[in-house]
Amino acid sequence: xxxxxxxxxxxxxxxxxxxxxxxxxxxxxxxxxxxxxxxxxxxxxxxxxxxxxxxxxxxxxxxxxxxxxxxxxxxxxxxxxxxxxxxxxxxxxxxxxxxxxxxxxxxxxxxxxxxxxxxxxxxxxxxxxxxxxxxxxxxxxxxxxxxxxxxxxxxxxxxxxxxxxxxxxxxxxxxxxxxxxxxxxxxxxxxxxxxxxxxxxxxxxxxxxxxxxxxxxxxxxxxxxxxxxxxxxxxxxxxxxxxxxxxxxxxxxxxxxxxxxxxxxxxxxxxxxxxxxxxxxxxxxxxxxxxxxxxxxxxxxxxxxxxxxxxxxxxxxxxxxxxxxxxxxxxxxxxxxxxxxxxxxxxxxxxxxxxxxxxxxxxxxxxxxxxxxxxxxxxxxxxxxxxxxxxxxxxxxxxxxxxxxxxxxxxxxxxxxxxxxxxxxxxxxxxxxxxxxxxxxxxxxxxxxxxxxxxxxxxxxxxxxxxxxxxxxxxxxxxxxx
Ligand code: GLN
Numbered sequence: 001x002x003x004x005x006x007x008x009x010x011x012x013x014x015x016x017x018x019x020x021x022x023x024x025x026x027x028x029x030x031x032x033x034x035x036x037x038x039x040x041x042x043x044x045x046x047x048x049x050x051x052x053x054x055x056x057x058x059x060x061x062x063x064x065x066x067x068x069x070x071x072x073x074x075x076x077x078x079x080x081x082x083x084x085x086x087x088x089x090x091x092x093x094x095x096x097x098x099x100x101x102x103x104x105x106x107x108x109x110x111x112x113x114x115x116x117x118x119x120x121x122x123x124x125x126x127x128x129x130x131x132x133x134x135x136x137x138x139x140x141x142x143x144x145x146x147x148x149x150x151x152x153x154x155x156x157x158x159x160x161x162x163x164x165x166x167x168x169x170x171x172x173x174x175x176x177x178x179x180x181x182x183x184x185x186x187x188x189x190x191x192x193x194x195x196x197x198x199x200x201x202x203x204x205x206x207x208x209x210x211x212x213x214x215x216x217x218x219x220x221x222x223x224x225x226x227x228x229x230x231x232x233x234x235x236x237x238x239x240x241x242x243x244x245x246x247x248x249x250x251x252x253x254x255x256x257x258x259x260x261x262x263x264x265x266x267x268x269x270x271x272x273x274x275x276x277x278x279x280x281x282x283x284x285x286x287x288x289x290x291x292x293x294x295x296x297x298x299x300x301x302x303x304x305x306x307x308x309x310x311x312x313x314x315x316x317x318x319x320x321x322x323x324x325x326x327x328x329x330x331x332x333x334x335x336x337x338x339x340x341x342x343x344x345x346x347x348x349x350x351x352x353x354x355x356x357x358x359x360x361x362x363x364x365x366x367x368x369x370x371x372x373x374x375x376x377x378x379x380x381x382x383x384x385x386x387x388x389x390x391x392x393x394x395x396x397x398x399x400x401x402x403x404x405x406x407x408x409x410x411x412x413x414x415x416x417x418x419x420x421x422x423x424x425x426x427x428x429x430x431x432x433x434x435x436x437x438x439x440x441x442x443x444x445x446x447x448x449x450x451x452x453x454x455x456x457x458x459x460x461x462x463x464x465x466x467x468x469x470x471x472x473x474x475x476x477x478x479x480x481x482x
Contacts, residue, residue, distance in 0.1 A: 002213040003069055003220060006163055010057070010068045017050040017057075017068035021112055024070045028114070028161050031482055035137040037146075037156040039075050041115035042082055046070070049112045064110035066224055072162040073103055074153050075116040076123050077208065078197035086199050087131035088121045090326045090346035100197020101232065102166065102208045102225045109224040114162050117152030121348045122317070123173055123201045125149050126420040129411050130350045137407075138180060139480040140446055144404040147177030147420075153211045154181040160479050164212045164221050168198055170205045171305050172400075172424025175436035178211050179399035179449025182438045182476050184466070185211045186218045189457050190431035191236035193222075194229035202312035203234075205305075205428040213476075215437060215467040219243035222459060238457060246460045247467045252287030254465060256280075256452075257392035261298045262423055269402045275440035275448040276398040282473055283396070283465070291392050295384040300377055301426035306418055307361050307374035308429070313351075314358025320346060353414065382430040389455045394462055397423050399436040399449035423451060433459045437466040438475040447476075 009015045015023075025043060032038050053068045073079055076086045078096035085091045099107075107113065120130045128136040128151025136151040138144040139159040146155040150167030154177035157165050167174040169187035178185025186209045193208045200206060210221035223244070228237040258280060263273060284290050322328035322342030329341040347355070361370040388395060401422055410417040427434040432453055439450035450469070454462040 001160060001163055003163060003217045006069055017053045017112065018047065020068060021046050021050045021070055024114055024162065031159055031161060034142060034482060035139055035155050035159055036134055037117055037136050037152045037159065037161055038072065038115045039085065039087065039118050039133050039152065040083060042079070042113050046112050046114055049107065053110055064108070065220065066106060067110035069111050069163045070114045071106055071111045072114050072117045072153060072156045072165040074119055074150050074165070074167050076119055076168055076199045077103055077166060078199070079103055079113065079116065082116060084116070084199065086122045087119045087133055088347065088351065089132050090320050092132060092327070094325060098197065101194035101229045102197065105225050106166070106221070111224070117150070117156055117165060119152055120149035120350070122199070122313070122351050123149040123168055123170060124313070124350050124354050126172070126176055126417050127405070127410065128152060129407065130348055132348065135407055138404045140182060141404065141444070143406055144446070145180070145407055147180035147404065149173040150211060151177045154178050154183055154185065157181070157183045157211050157213060158480060159482070164210055164217055166208060167211050168206055168208050169428065170201050171309060171428050172421045174209045174211060175399050175424050175434060175449070175451060176420060178436045179447065180404040182447030183211055183213060184215050184218050184435065184437055185209065186222060186435045186459070187427060187433060188222060188226070188459055189236070189433045191234050192433070192457065192459065193225045194232040194235040196229055196231035200316040202309040203316060204312060205309060215435070215463055215470050216244065216247055218435070219247055219463045236457070241460055243460055243463055246464045249464050250287065251283070251465050251468050254288045254394070255291055255392040256283055256288045256465070257291050257293035257388050257395045259295050259298055259395055259397050260292055261295055262397040265299060265401065265422065267401045267419055267422065268398065271442040272398050272400070272402060272448050275442070276450050279439040279450045279469065279473070280396065282469060286468060286472060288465070293388045293392060293395065295388060297377065297381045297384050298426050299422065301381055301429055302418060302422050304374045304377045304381065304429060305421065305425040306357070307370050308378065310354040310358035311361045311371050312358070314355045314362065317351070317355055322346070350414065378429045381426055385430045385432060394465055395453040397451045397453070399423060399451040403442045403444070403446035403448055427453050432456060433462060435462045435466050437470055439473065440475060
């Protein structure tokens, strides 16, 4: 159910917000056991938020922009008084003592909090299989993964268990699951949305963003969450435009760059390639100018990312030592033993792997060879984009090399799993906004996503192009059925 539909129900008085919220909870009760998208629900909070909006309606008062719209939050984003677990044994019992800025802005815009969604442990993964709460299923085929790490958020939107969900994207974790689940996912410019209250994975790459049914819904949620924040010094102090304003502008003569290197990559599934290229034709027919662009370093993104992200993770996750908060193993009075046992039992295999890779890449004697070199390549990737944006307005690639894979396919093969991020990590490394929008289905009926990348703070351009495409293509006609 998109915002337009729900808003109409609310404004016409067809249903109270409380009724709408209760309907969502009934649906969650029925369907969540089949897909495991939610880790927990927040019924009391939702009901009190709903009552407030219903009172405003009764008193004929002005409604805030997201009034009554039910939203789910990825469980690595702090929500005060609720467990915020990162799907990890380490934080399984951690109750957040404060609210993240992004979610706080949603609630003050009238949004309703339905609950917290499943993710790969500490947002490290591409399949939501590393969660301590078990894997989430893809609503289009429950034998398949929903993507990751924001798999619970994408699956909950695809299955109609919320109107919108919030994810975080360090290397593709909003866009890749959005692509696998046939919904829209937007990673904003680095710094557009505050990271205050987002549990850090790799701080120079992490961004919060929306996962929604439509591009226009993503524009609204982005608007609500954006803006400066004194609690996050990396959050940009720049005006927030109303992203709905430009949404329906004609894209005639919009210059769209096709990144050659992505389409030539041997790992790109032919069905995905064909579907995205027919998307390119659609853009051409809509009047856009299609221009081939070279980004020679684009495919080096993955190697660069898998040095930088684990390096930052190893530093960020050092705080989980069994002392301050989180899981503590009982190891008598020996501090070192207690700390190492707490970390060994608190973190799962993939998180430990990342910490080890990062610690190694940052260690004396190796940091020049790995970490510093990766930072240099990162700069080259950014320069490729800078050059590209001198010639074109936005860039187009597939979102992922494949459609949703079967559960277990890559669980014991991390390097193949990492390849899933090939097309999404460059935007994080360069700090650029990027959106995934459904563009078709493969022969198994699995959704395919098309990615549009914009220049810094040019979310309005990619939203505009994605919206015109979405309306013209009408890819998602029906929700998956259960
Ligand atoms: N799949 C990538 C990883 O495992 C991206 C994760 C993310 O964006 N949070 O690192």
